[in-house]
Amino acid sequence: MRVIVIEDQALLREGLARLFTDAGHEVAGRAGSAEGLDELVTSGRPDLVVLDIRMPPTFTDEGLVAARRLKARDDPPGVLLLSQHVETGHVVDLVPHPGFGYLLKDRVLEVDEFVAAAERVAAGGSVLDPQVVSALVAQRGPGPLDRLSERERDVLALMAEGLNNAGIADRLVLSPRTVEAHVAHVLTKLDVPESNDSHRRVLAVLTYLRAAP
Known part of the structure; x- marks a missing residue:
């Protein structure tokens, strides 16, 4: 599985990259914002893009906007959104898309379950946090x-x-x-x-x- 990680917090970004690498997956790219993501996806050809919902510059919905853009591509990758808090109103339109997931960041601590969820999304499955x-x-x-x-x-x-x-x-x-x-x-x-x-x-x-x- 090829993964791109987009997360503004450097420690979490590198931690996610290491987590996927340790699980035997390839990190095809990483960045601290969604700027240039389309080009990164085109060149990196990921199976999965992991996105924080709130990122620079406004920390509102940059990740969400990027996720919608990715799902509008002719050959969309799996998209796994991460959020600090439950924000159901932002994601309901993405729920029906194959290869979509939305998890709270706390789930990253449950490494095996998190990786398994990411793999399901990359394979076209759907994952939604129980709190959501x-x-x-x-x-x-x-x-x-x-x-x-x-x-x-x-x-x-x-x-x-x-x-x-x-x-x-x-x-x-x-x-x-x-x-x-x-x-x-x-x-x-x-x-x-x-x-x-x-x-x-x-x-x-x-x-x-x-x-x-």
């Missing part, structure tokens, strides 16, 4: 999500991370059959048709979450 999912759920008015039990919401959050049933079972310490039942209940209650394809399943759930109440 919780915020999306909390913002919705009354509706089918109210029908979910607490455990089903836990399962939904892990589905949004891109985990398959086996991964959810490991994380929640449940049997695969129990997870399969929870997933079926979630999809039924949300009126989302079940699919064996993990990426399509995540997109279906996330599309539902971002829909207007």
